[in-house]
Amino acid sequence: MxxxxxMPESSESPNSTPGTAAExxxxxxxxxxxxxxxxxxxxxxxxKGAADLLLLGIPTRGVQLARRLAExxxxxxxxxxxxxxxxxxxxxxxxxxxxxxxxxxxxxxPGSLDGTIDDKVVVxxxxxLFSGRTxxxxxxxxxxxxxxxxxxxxxxxxxxxxxxPIRADYVGKNLPTSRSERxxxxxxxxxxxxxxxxxxxxxxxxxxxxxxxxxASTERGxx
Amino acid sequence: xxxLLTTQDMSKDDAILLLDTSAQMAATQSRENKKLPTxxxxxxxxxxxxxxxxxxxxxxxxxxxxxxxxxNFSAKGSSVSxxxxxxxxxxxxxxxxxxxxxxxxxxxxxxHQLAHAGWxxxxxxxxxxxxxxxxxxxxxxxxTIRRHLVGHVGDDGRGTDTSVGADLAGLRIAIVGDVLxxxxxxxxxxxxxxxxxxxxxxxxxxxxxxxxxxWPCRVSYHLDETLERWQPDAVMxxxxxxxxxSGGSGAFFPSPMEYSRKFGFxxxxxxxxxxxxxVMHPGPMNRGLEISAAAADHPRSVIVEQVxxxxxxxxxxxxxxxxxxxxxxxxxxxQQTSTDERNVL
Numbered sequence: 001m002x003x004x005x006x007m008p009e010s011s012e013s014p015n016s017t018p019g020t021a022a023e024x025x026x027x028x029x030x031x032x033x034x035x036x037x038x039x040x041x042x043x044x045x046x047x048k049g050a051a052d053l054l055l056l057g058i059p060t061r062g063v064q065l066a067r068r069l070a071e072x073x074x075x076x077x078x079x080x081x082x083x084x085x086x087x088x089x090x091x092x093x094x095x096x097x098x099x100x101x102x103x104x105x106x107x108x109x110p111g112s113l114d115g116t117i118d119d120k121v122v123v124x125x126x127x128x129l130f131s132g133r134t135x136x137x138x139x140x141x142x143x144x145x146x147x148x149x150x151x152x153x154x155x156x157x158x159x160x161x162x163x164x165p166i167r168a169d170y171v172g173k174n175l176p177t178s179r180s181e182r183x184x185x186x187x188x189x190x191x192x193x194x195x196x197x198x199x200x201x202x203x204x205x206x207x208x209x210x211x212x213x214x215x216a217s218t219e220r221g222x223x
Numbered sequence: 224x225x226x227l228l229t230t231q232d233m234s235k236d237d238a239i240l241l242l243d244t245s246a247q248m249a250a251t252q253s254r255e256n257k258k259l260p261t262x263x264x265x266x267x268x269x270x271x272x273x274x275x276x277x278x279x280x281x282x283x284x285x286x287x288x289x290x291x292x293x294x295n296f297s298a299k300g301s302s303v304s305x306x307x308x309x310x311x312x313x314x315x316x317x318x319x320x321x322x323x324x325x326x327x328x329x330x331x332x333x334x335h336q337l338a339h340a341g342w343x344x345x346x347x348x349x350x351x352x353x354x355x356x357x358x359x360x361x362x363x364x365x366x367t368i369r370r371h372l373v374g375h376v377g378d379d380g381r382g383t384d385t386s387v388g389a390d391l392a393g394l395r396i397a398i399v400g401d402v403l404x405x406x407x408x409x410x411x412x413x414x415x416x417x418x419x420x421x422x423x424x425x426x427x428x429x430x431x432x433x434x435x436x437x438w439p440c441r442v443s444y445h446l447d448e449t450l451e452r453w454q455p456d457a458v459m460x461x462x463x464x465x466x467x468x469s470g471g472s473g474a475f476f477p478s479p480m481e482y483s484r485k486f487g488f489x490x491x492x493x494x495x496x497x498x499x500x501x502v503m504h505p506g507p508m509n510r511g512l513e514i515s516a517a518a519a520d521h522p523r524s525v526i527v528e529q530v531x532x533x534x535x536x537x538x539x540x541x542x543x544x545x546x547x548x549x550x551x552x553x554x555x556x557x558q559q560t561s562t563d564e565r566n567v568l
Contacts, residue, residue, distance in 0.1 A: 091260070103244065140260065
Protein backbone atom coordinates (compact mmCIF):
# COMPACT_ATOMS: atom_id res chain seq x y z
CA MET A 1 0.00 0.00 0.00
CA UNK A 2 0.90 3.63 -0.39
CA UNK A 3 2.81 5.05 2.57
CA UNK A 4 0.59 8.12 2.08
CA UNK A 5 0.71 10.71 4.81
CA UNK A 6 4.12 9.83 5.98
CA MET A 7 5.19 12.06 8.80
CA PRO A 8 8.58 13.51 9.64
CA GLU A 9 10.12 11.40 12.35
CA SER A 10 10.62 14.28 14.72
CA SER A 11 6.95 15.22 14.85
CA GLU A 12 6.03 11.85 16.34
CA SER A 13 6.38 12.37 20.05
CA PRO A 14 3.51 11.33 22.38
CA ASN A 15 4.12 8.18 24.42
CA SER A 16 6.74 6.96 22.02
CA THR A 17 9.52 4.53 22.78
CA PRO A 18 12.14 5.91 25.11
CA GLY A 19 15.68 6.88 24.30
CA THR A 20 17.26 7.23 20.93
CA ALA A 21 15.14 4.69 19.04
CA ALA A 22 14.31 6.01 15.58
CA GLU A 23 10.67 5.88 14.59
CA UNK A 24 9.03 5.51 11.22
CA UNK A 25 5.36 6.07 10.59
CA UNK A 26 4.28 3.48 8.04
CA UNK A 27 0.53 4.08 8.07
CA UNK A 28 -1.14 7.40 8.73
CA UNK A 29 -4.69 8.22 9.71
CA UNK A 30 -6.02 8.15 6.14
CA UNK A 31 -4.22 4.85 5.37
CA UNK A 32 -5.73 3.19 8.40
CA UNK A 33 -9.20 4.44 7.49
CA UNK A 34 -8.83 3.14 3.90
CA UNK A 35 -7.51 -0.21 5.09
CA UNK A 36 -10.44 -0.69 7.45
CA UNK A 37 -12.93 0.24 4.75
CA UNK A 38 -11.34 -2.28 2.39
CA UNK A 39 -11.37 -4.99 5.06
CA UNK A 40 -15.06 -4.29 5.71
CA UNK A 41 -15.80 -4.79 2.01
CA UNK A 42 -13.71 -7.97 1.94
CA UNK A 43 -15.59 -9.37 4.92
CA UNK A 44 -18.93 -8.80 3.18
CA UNK A 45 -17.61 -10.23 -0.08
CA UNK A 46 -16.10 -13.33 1.48
CA UNK A 47 -19.18 -14.11 3.56
CA LYS A 48 -21.67 -13.09 0.86
CA GLY A 49 -23.32 -10.56 3.13
CA ALA A 50 -23.23 -10.00 6.83
CA ALA A 51 -25.63 -12.64 8.10
CA ASP A 52 -24.73 -14.00 11.56
CA LEU A 53 -21.62 -11.84 11.55
CA LEU A 54 -20.01 -11.07 14.91
CA LEU A 55 -16.88 -8.95 15.26
CA LEU A 56 -14.80 -9.67 18.36
CA GLY A 57 -11.91 -7.34 19.17
CA ILE A 58 -8.93 -8.52 21.18
CA PRO A 59 -7.94 -5.95 23.84
CA THR A 60 -6.65 -3.38 23.86
CA ARG A 61 -6.67 -1.90 20.35
CA GLY A 62 -8.49 -4.70 18.62
CA VAL A 63 -11.61 -3.59 20.46
CA GLN A 64 -11.56 -0.14 18.88
CA LEU A 65 -10.73 -1.60 15.48
CA ALA A 66 -13.70 -3.99 15.76
CA ARG A 67 -15.96 -1.06 16.63
CA ARG A 68 -14.75 0.90 13.60
CA LEU A 69 -15.18 -2.11 11.33
CA ALA A 70 -18.70 -2.61 12.66
CA GLU A 71 -19.55 1.01 11.81
CA UNK A 72 -18.30 0.55 8.27
CA UNK A 73 -20.10 -2.77 7.85
CA UNK A 74 -23.34 -1.17 8.99
CA UNK A 75 -22.95 1.39 6.18
CA UNK A 76 -22.17 -1.20 3.53
CA UNK A 77 -24.73 -3.79 4.59
CA UNK A 78 -27.92 -2.27 6.01
CA UNK A 79 -28.90 -5.75 7.24
CA UNK A 80 -25.84 -5.91 9.53
CA UNK A 81 -26.88 -5.52 13.13
CA UNK A 82 -23.66 -3.76 14.13
CA UNK A 83 -22.84 -6.49 16.60
CA UNK A 84 -19.36 -6.38 18.02
CA UNK A 85 -17.77 -7.35 21.28
CA UNK A 86 -14.59 -7.92 23.22
CA UNK A 87 -12.71 -11.17 23.69
CA UNK A 88 -10.18 -11.18 26.50
CA UNK A 89 -7.59 -13.92 26.05
CA UNK A 90 -5.43 -13.34 29.14
CA UNK A 91 -6.41 -16.52 30.93
CA UNK A 92 -5.72 -18.61 27.83
CA UNK A 93 -2.20 -17.38 27.14
CA UNK A 94 0.71 -19.81 27.06
CA UNK A 95 3.20 -17.44 28.66
CA UNK A 96 1.48 -16.64 31.95
CA UNK A 97 4.34 -18.10 33.95
CA UNK A 98 7.05 -16.24 32.04
CA UNK A 99 5.57 -12.77 32.44
CA UNK A 100 4.66 -10.46 35.27
CA UNK A 101 1.07 -11.02 36.34
CA UNK A 102 -1.38 -9.64 33.81
CA UNK A 103 -4.65 -8.02 34.75
CA UNK A 104 -7.59 -10.01 33.43
CA UNK A 105 -9.68 -8.01 30.97
CA UNK A 106 -13.35 -8.09 30.20
CA UNK A 107 -15.05 -10.35 27.69
CA UNK A 108 -18.19 -8.65 26.39
CA UNK A 109 -20.63 -10.30 24.02
CA PRO A 110 -23.50 -8.28 22.53
CA GLY A 111 -26.51 -8.68 24.82
CA SER A 112 -28.67 -10.00 21.97
CA LEU A 113 -26.59 -13.20 21.83
CA ASP A 114 -27.65 -14.46 25.25
CA GLY A 115 -24.11 -15.48 26.07
CA THR A 116 -23.49 -17.91 23.24
CA ILE A 117 -21.70 -17.64 19.92
CA ASP A 118 -23.03 -20.89 18.49
CA ASP A 119 -23.36 -20.85 14.68
CA LYS A 120 -22.12 -17.28 14.33
CA VAL A 121 -19.55 -16.13 11.79
CA VAL A 122 -16.92 -14.74 14.14
CA VAL A 123 -14.28 -12.33 12.87
CA UNK A 124 -11.47 -11.84 15.37
CA UNK A 125 -9.93 -8.37 15.14
CA UNK A 126 -6.46 -7.54 16.37
CA UNK A 127 -4.05 -4.69 15.75
CA UNK A 128 -0.77 -6.48 15.00
CA LEU A 129 -0.37 -10.10 13.95
CA PHE A 130 3.06 -11.33 14.97
CA SER A 131 3.86 -14.70 16.59
CA GLY A 132 0.25 -15.91 16.34
CA ARG A 133 0.21 -16.88 20.01
CA THR A 134 -2.44 -14.32 20.92
CA UNK A 135 -4.69 -15.72 18.20
CA UNK A 136 -4.15 -19.27 19.43
CA UNK A 137 -5.24 -18.13 22.89
CA UNK A 138 -8.24 -16.39 21.30
CA UNK A 139 -9.28 -19.59 19.52
CA UNK A 140 -9.19 -21.44 22.84
CA UNK A 141 -11.19 -18.67 24.48
CA UNK A 142 -13.78 -18.84 21.69
CA UNK A 143 -14.05 -22.57 22.15
CA UNK A 144 -15.18 -22.04 25.73
CA UNK A 145 -17.88 -19.60 24.63
CA UNK A 146 -19.56 -21.86 22.12
CA UNK A 147 -19.18 -23.32 18.65
CA UNK A 148 -19.03 -20.67 15.93
CA UNK A 149 -19.82 -21.76 12.37
CA UNK A 150 -16.69 -20.04 11.01
CA UNK A 151 -13.86 -18.10 12.61
CA UNK A 152 -11.92 -15.58 10.56
CA UNK A 153 -9.11 -13.22 11.46
CA UNK A 154 -8.63 -9.57 10.60
CA UNK A 155 -5.42 -7.75 11.51
CA UNK A 156 -4.50 -4.16 10.77
CA UNK A 157 -0.84 -5.07 10.39
CA UNK A 158 0.79 -8.43 9.65
CA UNK A 159 4.46 -8.15 10.55
CA UNK A 160 5.41 -11.79 9.95
CA UNK A 161 7.59 -13.96 12.21
CA UNK A 162 4.80 -16.45 12.90
CA UNK A 163 5.53 -19.17 15.47
CA UNK A 164 2.30 -21.09 14.91
CA PRO A 165 0.42 -22.20 11.78
CA ILE A 166 -1.96 -19.24 11.82
CA ARG A 167 -2.76 -16.76 9.05
CA ALA A 168 -5.03 -13.75 8.74
CA ASP A 169 -8.02 -13.69 6.38
CA TYR A 170 -8.01 -9.90 6.17
CA VAL A 171 -4.86 -7.81 6.45
CA GLY A 172 -4.64 -4.03 6.47
CA LYS A 173 -0.97 -4.01 5.53
CA ASN A 174 1.77 -6.60 5.30
CA LEU A 175 4.78 -5.11 6.97
CA PRO A 176 8.10 -6.92 6.61
CA THR A 177 10.00 -6.28 9.83
CA SER A 178 13.01 -7.48 11.69
CA ARG A 179 12.33 -9.19 15.00
CA SER A 180 14.19 -6.50 16.89
CA GLU A 181 11.84 -3.80 15.64
CA ARG A 182 8.68 -2.85 17.46
CA UNK A 183 5.46 -2.21 15.63
CA UNK A 184 2.97 -0.06 17.46
CA UNK A 185 -0.54 0.86 16.49
CA UNK A 186 -1.75 4.13 17.95
CA UNK A 187 -5.43 4.88 17.88
CA UNK A 188 -6.98 8.22 18.69
CA UNK A 189 -9.57 6.72 21.03
CA UNK A 190 -7.01 4.70 23.00
CA UNK A 191 -3.75 6.60 22.92
CA UNK A 192 -4.83 10.13 21.99
CA UNK A 193 -3.28 11.95 19.07
CA UNK A 194 -3.75 10.84 15.48
CA UNK A 195 -4.11 7.25 14.29
CA UNK A 196 -0.78 5.83 13.17
CA UNK A 197 1.23 2.66 12.76
CA UNK A 198 4.80 3.24 13.84
CA UNK A 199 7.94 1.10 13.56
CA UNK A 200 10.80 1.69 15.93
CA UNK A 201 13.96 -0.09 16.88
CA UNK A 202 13.46 -1.89 20.15
CA UNK A 203 14.62 0.27 23.02
CA UNK A 204 17.80 -1.03 24.67
CA UNK A 205 15.99 -1.45 27.99
CA UNK A 206 13.38 -3.74 26.49
CA UNK A 207 14.00 -7.33 27.37
CA UNK A 208 14.69 -9.50 24.37
CA UNK A 209 12.02 -11.93 23.18
CA UNK A 210 12.13 -15.02 25.32
CA UNK A 211 10.56 -17.13 22.64
CA UNK A 212 13.58 -17.12 20.35
CA UNK A 213 17.26 -16.76 21.07
CA UNK A 214 18.29 -14.88 17.94
CA UNK A 215 16.96 -11.33 18.27
CA ALA A 216 18.96 -10.26 21.28
CA SER A 217 22.21 -10.53 19.40
CA THR A 218 20.67 -9.06 16.26
CA GLU A 219 19.65 -6.04 18.21
CA ARG A 220 23.05 -5.58 19.74
CA GLY A 221 24.65 -6.07 16.36
CA UNK A 222 22.49 -3.34 14.88
CA UNK A 223 23.70 -0.85 17.39
CA UNK B 224 1.47 -10.69 45.08
CA UNK B 225 3.21 -13.70 46.51
CA UNK B 226 0.99 -14.50 49.49
CA LEU B 227 -2.45 -13.47 50.67
CA LEU B 228 -2.20 -13.44 54.45
CA THR B 229 -3.98 -10.40 55.79
CA THR B 230 -6.06 -7.43 54.71
CA GLN B 231 -4.39 -5.17 57.23
CA ASP B 232 -1.42 -4.15 55.11
CA MET B 233 -3.12 -4.57 51.73
CA SER B 234 -2.85 -1.52 49.50
CA LYS B 235 -5.94 0.00 47.94
CA ASP B 236 -4.60 -0.71 44.44
CA ASP B 237 -4.09 -4.39 45.24
CA ALA B 238 -7.55 -4.62 46.79
CA ILE B 239 -9.21 -3.08 43.74
CA LEU B 240 -7.17 -5.29 41.40
CA LEU B 241 -8.40 -8.32 43.33
CA LEU B 242 -12.01 -7.12 43.13
CA ASP B 243 -11.76 -6.31 39.41
CA THR B 244 -10.20 -9.68 38.66
CA SER B 245 -12.97 -11.29 40.71
CA ALA B 246 -15.55 -9.51 38.56
CA GLN B 247 -14.02 -11.04 35.41
CA MET B 248 -13.86 -14.46 37.06
CA ALA B 249 -17.51 -14.13 38.11
CA ALA B 250 -18.44 -13.33 34.50
CA THR B 251 -16.93 -16.63 33.34
CA GLN B 252 -18.94 -18.54 35.94
CA SER B 253 -22.25 -17.81 34.23
CA ARG B 254 -21.08 -19.64 31.11
CA GLU B 255 -22.06 -23.13 30.18
CA ASN B 256 -18.40 -24.16 30.29
CA LYS B 257 -17.10 -22.78 33.58
CA LYS B 258 -13.60 -24.20 33.36
CA LEU B 259 -10.59 -22.11 32.34
CA PRO B 260 -7.19 -23.58 31.42
CA THR B 261 -5.26 -20.86 33.25
CA UNK B 262 -3.56 -22.83 36.05
CA UNK B 263 -3.20 -26.16 34.29
CA UNK B 264 -0.36 -28.17 35.77
CA UNK B 265 -0.20 -26.21 39.03
CA UNK B 266 -0.94 -27.88 42.34
CA UNK B 267 -3.00 -26.30 45.12
CA UNK B 268 -3.01 -27.91 48.55
CA UNK B 269 -5.90 -27.28 50.93
CA UNK B 270 -4.32 -27.59 54.37
CA UNK B 271 -7.16 -27.48 56.90
CA UNK B 272 -6.43 -27.85 60.60
CA UNK B 273 -9.93 -26.64 61.50
CA UNK B 274 -13.32 -27.88 60.39
CA UNK B 275 -14.67 -26.05 57.39
CA UNK B 276 -17.22 -26.80 54.74
CA UNK B 277 -17.82 -23.76 52.61
CA UNK B 278 -14.33 -22.28 52.64
CA UNK B 279 -12.66 -25.55 51.71
CA UNK B 280 -15.21 -26.39 49.03
CA UNK B 281 -15.03 -22.84 47.75
CA UNK B 282 -11.24 -22.97 47.40
CA UNK B 283 -11.43 -26.42 45.87
CA UNK B 284 -14.03 -25.27 43.34
CA UNK B 285 -12.03 -22.16 42.52
CA UNK B 286 -8.82 -24.13 41.92
CA UNK B 287 -10.60 -26.71 39.78
CA UNK B 288 -12.37 -24.06 37.67
CA UNK B 289 -8.88 -22.78 36.85
CA UNK B 290 -7.72 -26.32 35.98
CA UNK B 291 -5.29 -26.61 38.90
CA UNK B 292 -4.84 -29.94 40.65
CA UNK B 293 -6.22 -29.94 44.18
CA UNK B 294 -5.00 -31.97 47.12
CA ASN B 295 -7.12 -31.86 50.26
CA PHE B 296 -5.43 -32.30 53.57
CA SER B 297 -7.39 -32.22 56.78
CA ALA B 298 -5.89 -32.68 60.21
CA LYS B 299 -8.31 -35.43 61.08
CA GLY B 300 -7.10 -38.78 59.82
CA SER B 301 -3.64 -37.46 58.92
CA SER B 302 -0.19 -37.51 60.48
CA VAL B 303 -1.19 -34.46 62.49
CA SER B 304 -3.20 -36.71 64.76
CA UNK B 305 0.07 -38.62 65.29
CA UNK B 306 1.71 -35.39 66.42
CA UNK B 307 3.35 -34.05 63.26
CA UNK B 308 4.27 -30.39 63.49
CA UNK B 309 3.24 -27.66 61.03
CA UNK B 310 6.87 -27.44 59.94
CA UNK B 311 7.16 -31.11 59.04
CA UNK B 312 3.86 -31.00 57.19
CA UNK B 313 5.10 -27.95 55.29
CA UNK B 314 8.35 -29.69 54.36
CA UNK B 315 6.35 -32.64 53.08
CA UNK B 316 4.20 -30.39 50.93
CA UNK B 317 7.34 -28.68 49.62
CA UNK B 318 8.81 -32.02 48.68
CA UNK B 319 5.63 -32.88 46.81
CA UNK B 320 5.85 -29.69 44.79
CA UNK B 321 2.86 -27.66 45.93
CA UNK B 322 2.52 -24.35 44.07
CA UNK B 323 0.04 -22.84 46.49
CA UNK B 324 -1.05 -23.77 49.98
CA UNK B 325 -4.43 -22.73 51.34
CA UNK B 326 -4.16 -22.95 55.10
CA UNK B 327 -6.70 -22.78 57.90
CA UNK B 328 -5.37 -23.13 61.44
CA UNK B 329 -6.67 -22.49 64.92
CA UNK B 330 -3.53 -20.54 65.85
CA UNK B 331 -3.39 -16.86 64.91
CA UNK B 332 -0.32 -16.28 62.75
CA UNK B 333 -0.04 -19.84 61.43
CA UNK B 334 -0.34 -18.68 57.82
CA HIS B 335 2.30 -16.00 58.32
CA GLN B 336 4.64 -18.55 59.84
CA LEU B 337 4.07 -20.94 56.95
CA ALA B 338 4.76 -18.18 54.42
CA HIS B 339 7.86 -16.69 56.00
CA ALA B 340 9.62 -19.48 57.85
CA GLY B 341 11.35 -20.70 54.69
CA TRP B 342 9.79 -24.15 54.87
CA UNK B 343 8.28 -23.95 51.41
CA UNK B 344 8.40 -21.63 48.43
CA UNK B 345 4.72 -21.93 47.52
CA UNK B 346 2.27 -19.07 47.66
CA UNK B 347 0.30 -19.14 50.90
CA UNK B 348 -3.36 -18.17 51.13
CA UNK B 349 -4.74 -17.61 54.57
CA UNK B 350 -8.15 -19.26 54.86
CA UNK B 351 -8.55 -18.28 58.49
CA UNK B 352 -5.99 -18.31 61.29
CA UNK B 353 -7.36 -18.37 64.83
CA UNK B 354 -8.95 -15.06 65.78
CA UNK B 355 -6.75 -13.09 63.40
CA UNK B 356 -7.59 -12.87 59.69
CA UNK B 357 -9.66 -14.43 56.90
CA UNK B 358 -8.81 -12.24 53.92
CA UNK B 359 -10.74 -13.99 51.14
CA UNK B 360 -13.93 -13.71 53.20
CA UNK B 361 -13.42 -9.96 53.55
CA UNK B 362 -12.70 -9.69 49.82
CA UNK B 363 -15.85 -11.57 48.88
CA UNK B 364 -17.86 -9.38 51.26
CA UNK B 365 -16.37 -6.24 49.72
CA UNK B 366 -17.00 -7.67 46.25
CA THR B 367 -20.64 -8.40 47.09
CA ILE B 368 -21.11 -4.92 48.59
CA ARG B 369 -19.51 -3.30 45.55
CA ARG B 370 -21.66 -5.24 43.08
CA HIS B 371 -24.88 -4.30 44.83
CA LEU B 372 -24.29 -0.82 46.18
CA VAL B 373 -21.87 0.61 43.58
CA GLY B 374 -22.54 -1.54 40.51
CA HIS B 375 -26.31 -1.73 41.16
CA VAL B 376 -26.62 -5.36 40.19
CA GLY B 377 -30.22 -6.51 40.67
CA ASP B 378 -31.63 -8.36 43.64
CA ASP B 379 -31.34 -11.68 41.86
CA GLY B 380 -27.59 -11.14 41.45
CA ARG B 381 -27.93 -10.82 37.68
CA GLY B 382 -27.14 -7.91 35.44
CA THR B 383 -23.97 -6.23 34.32
CA ASP B 384 -21.55 -5.22 37.03
CA THR B 385 -20.64 -1.61 36.28
CA SER B 386 -18.50 -1.15 39.33
CA VAL B 387 -15.14 -2.22 37.89
CA GLY B 388 -12.36 -0.01 39.20
CA ALA B 389 -14.55 1.57 41.88
CA ASP B 390 -13.94 1.64 45.62
CA LEU B 391 -16.51 1.75 48.44
CA ALA B 392 -16.12 5.42 49.35
CA GLY B 393 -18.90 6.80 51.52
CA LEU B 394 -20.70 3.51 52.15
CA ARG B 395 -21.71 2.67 55.72
CA ILE B 396 -21.31 -0.90 56.90
CA ALA B 397 -22.45 -2.21 60.28
CA ILE B 398 -20.77 -5.42 61.49
CA VAL B 399 -22.89 -6.95 64.22
CA GLY B 400 -22.34 -9.72 66.73
CA ASP B 401 -19.46 -11.79 68.08
CA VAL B 402 -16.61 -9.46 67.11
CA LEU B 403 -14.33 -10.88 69.81
CA UNK B 404 -13.92 -14.28 68.19
CA UNK B 405 -14.33 -13.13 64.60
CA UNK B 406 -11.48 -13.12 62.11
CA UNK B 407 -14.10 -12.11 59.54
CA UNK B 408 -14.75 -8.88 61.42
CA UNK B 409 -11.05 -8.07 61.74
CA UNK B 410 -10.40 -8.71 58.05
CA UNK B 411 -13.44 -6.69 57.01
CA UNK B 412 -12.70 -3.68 59.21
CA UNK B 413 -9.30 -3.16 57.61
CA UNK B 414 -10.30 -3.95 54.04
CA UNK B 415 -13.48 -1.87 54.06
CA UNK B 416 -11.59 1.02 55.63
CA UNK B 417 -8.88 0.75 52.95
CA UNK B 418 -11.60 0.86 50.30
CA UNK B 419 -13.06 4.04 51.78
CA UNK B 420 -16.14 2.69 53.60
CA UNK B 421 -17.15 3.62 57.14
CA UNK B 422 -17.50 0.71 59.55
CA UNK B 423 -19.33 0.47 62.85
CA UNK B 424 -18.98 -2.61 65.01
CA UNK B 425 -22.07 -3.44 67.05
CA UNK B 426 -21.71 -5.96 69.89
CA UNK B 427 -22.34 -6.44 73.57
CA UNK B 428 -19.37 -5.15 75.60
CA UNK B 429 -18.33 -8.69 76.49
CA UNK B 430 -17.85 -9.56 72.81
CA UNK B 431 -15.75 -6.51 71.91
CA UNK B 432 -12.02 -7.29 71.96
CA UNK B 433 -9.44 -5.41 73.98
CA UNK B 434 -7.58 -2.95 71.77
CA UNK B 435 -10.51 -2.27 69.44
CA UNK B 436 -9.85 1.47 69.81
CA UNK B 437 -6.82 1.03 67.52
CA TRP B 438 -9.00 -0.34 64.70
CA PRO B 439 -10.17 2.06 61.98
CA CYS B 440 -13.87 1.87 62.96
CA ARG B 441 -16.50 2.95 65.46
CA VAL B 442 -17.98 0.75 68.16
CA SER B 443 -21.57 0.73 69.37
CA TYR B 444 -23.28 -1.38 72.03
CA HIS B 445 -26.78 -0.71 70.69
CA LEU B 446 -28.06 -2.31 67.48
CA ASP B 447 -31.40 -0.48 67.23
CA GLU B 448 -29.82 2.91 67.79
CA THR B 449 -27.16 2.23 65.14
CA LEU B 450 -29.68 1.04 62.56
CA GLU B 451 -32.05 3.97 63.11
CA ARG B 452 -29.63 6.86 63.53
CA TRP B 453 -26.72 5.76 61.32
CA GLN B 454 -28.74 4.12 58.51
CA PRO B 455 -26.08 1.64 57.29
CA ASP B 456 -26.03 0.60 53.59
CA ALA B 457 -25.11 -2.96 54.52
CA VAL B 458 -25.51 -4.98 57.70
CA MET B 459 -23.11 -7.85 58.18
CA UNK B 460 -24.19 -10.31 60.85
CA UNK B 461 -21.51 -12.43 62.52
CA UNK B 462 -21.97 -15.95 63.77
CA UNK B 463 -21.99 -16.40 67.53
CA UNK B 464 -19.03 -18.76 67.82
CA UNK B 465 -20.21 -20.92 70.65
CA UNK B 466 -17.42 -23.45 70.10
CA UNK B 467 -14.92 -20.77 71.11
CA UNK B 468 -16.90 -19.75 74.22
CA SER B 469 -15.82 -21.79 77.18
CA GLY B 470 -18.69 -22.67 79.43
CA GLY B 471 -21.20 -22.70 76.62
CA SER B 472 -23.16 -19.68 75.51
CA GLY B 473 -23.61 -18.57 79.09
CA ALA B 474 -20.12 -17.15 79.47
CA PHE B 475 -20.48 -14.00 77.34
CA PHE B 476 -24.16 -13.16 77.54
CA PRO B 477 -26.94 -14.11 79.96
CA SER B 478 -28.97 -16.24 77.55
CA PRO B 479 -29.32 -16.90 73.83
CA MET B 480 -32.80 -15.38 73.96
CA GLU B 481 -31.54 -12.15 75.42
CA TYR B 482 -28.75 -11.98 72.85
CA SER B 483 -31.25 -12.57 70.10
CA ARG B 484 -33.56 -9.86 71.41
CA LYS B 485 -30.82 -7.23 71.61
CA PHE B 486 -28.46 -8.16 68.79
CA GLY B 487 -30.37 -10.55 66.54
CA PHE B 488 -31.37 -9.31 63.09
CA UNK B 489 -35.00 -9.81 62.14
CA UNK B 490 -37.66 -8.46 59.78
CA UNK B 491 -38.52 -5.63 62.18
CA UNK B 492 -34.94 -4.34 62.22
CA UNK B 493 -34.66 -4.83 58.45
CA UNK B 494 -37.65 -2.49 57.97
CA UNK B 495 -35.71 0.33 59.67
CA UNK B 496 -32.94 0.26 57.04
CA UNK B 497 -32.89 2.30 53.83
CA UNK B 498 -34.51 0.57 50.84
CA UNK B 499 -31.24 -0.26 49.06
CA UNK B 500 -29.59 -1.81 52.13
CA UNK B 501 -28.37 -5.41 51.98
CA VAL B 502 -28.08 -8.09 54.67
CA MET B 503 -24.99 -10.28 54.82
CA HIS B 504 -23.73 -13.23 56.85
CA PRO B 505 -20.48 -15.16 56.36
CA GLY B 506 -22.15 -18.43 57.29
CA PRO B 507 -22.79 -20.87 58.75
CA MET B 508 -25.83 -19.19 60.26
CA ASN B 509 -27.36 -19.82 63.65
CA ARG B 510 -30.94 -19.20 62.56
CA GLY B 511 -32.95 -17.83 65.44
CA LEU B 512 -29.88 -16.62 67.32
CA GLU B 513 -28.06 -13.85 65.44
CA ILE B 514 -30.41 -13.78 62.44
CA SER B 515 -34.06 -14.74 62.05
CA ALA B 516 -35.22 -16.95 59.22
CA ALA B 517 -37.38 -14.11 57.87
CA ALA B 518 -34.34 -11.83 57.57
CA ALA B 519 -32.03 -14.54 56.23
CA ASP B 520 -34.45 -15.48 53.44
CA HIS B 521 -35.53 -11.91 52.66
CA PRO B 522 -35.02 -10.64 49.08
CA ARG B 523 -32.52 -8.10 50.41
CA SER B 524 -30.41 -10.84 51.94
CA VAL B 525 -27.37 -11.60 49.75
CA ILE B 526 -26.13 -14.52 51.84
CA VAL B 527 -26.38 -17.13 49.09
CA GLU B 528 -24.77 -14.79 46.59
CA GLN B 529 -21.86 -14.31 48.99
CA VAL B 530 -21.12 -18.01 48.61
CA UNK B 531 -21.16 -17.79 44.80
CA UNK B 532 -18.96 -14.70 44.89
CA UNK B 533 -16.57 -16.55 47.17
CA UNK B 534 -15.60 -18.87 44.31
CA UNK B 535 -14.91 -15.93 41.98
CA UNK B 536 -12.85 -14.10 44.59
CA UNK B 537 -10.78 -17.20 45.36
CA UNK B 538 -10.23 -17.79 41.63
CA UNK B 539 -8.93 -14.24 41.40
CA UNK B 540 -6.63 -14.72 44.40
CA UNK B 541 -5.25 -17.99 43.01
CA UNK B 542 -4.76 -16.44 39.58
CA UNK B 543 -2.93 -13.39 40.92
CA UNK B 544 -0.73 -15.51 43.19
CA UNK B 545 0.12 -18.25 40.73
CA UNK B 546 0.43 -16.52 37.37
CA UNK B 547 3.39 -14.41 36.50
CA UNK B 548 7.07 -14.87 37.08
CA UNK B 549 8.31 -15.65 40.54
CA UNK B 550 10.21 -12.40 40.80
CA UNK B 551 7.91 -11.23 43.56
CA UNK B 552 6.38 -8.44 41.50
CA UNK B 553 3.45 -6.74 43.10
CA UNK B 554 0.04 -7.33 41.60
CA UNK B 555 -0.59 -3.63 41.27
CA UNK B 556 2.19 -3.31 38.71
CA UNK B 557 0.21 -5.26 36.16
CA GLN B 558 -0.88 -3.35 33.14
CA GLN B 559 -2.42 -3.87 29.80
CA THR B 560 0.02 -3.72 26.95
CA SER B 561 -0.67 -3.83 23.27
CA THR B 562 -0.77 -7.17 21.56
CA ASP B 563 2.49 -6.47 19.87
CA GLU B 564 4.28 -5.65 23.08
CA ARG B 565 2.77 -8.69 24.71
CA ASN B 566 4.34 -10.81 22.05
CA VAL B 567 7.71 -9.14 22.14
CA LEU B 568 8.28 -8.76 25.85
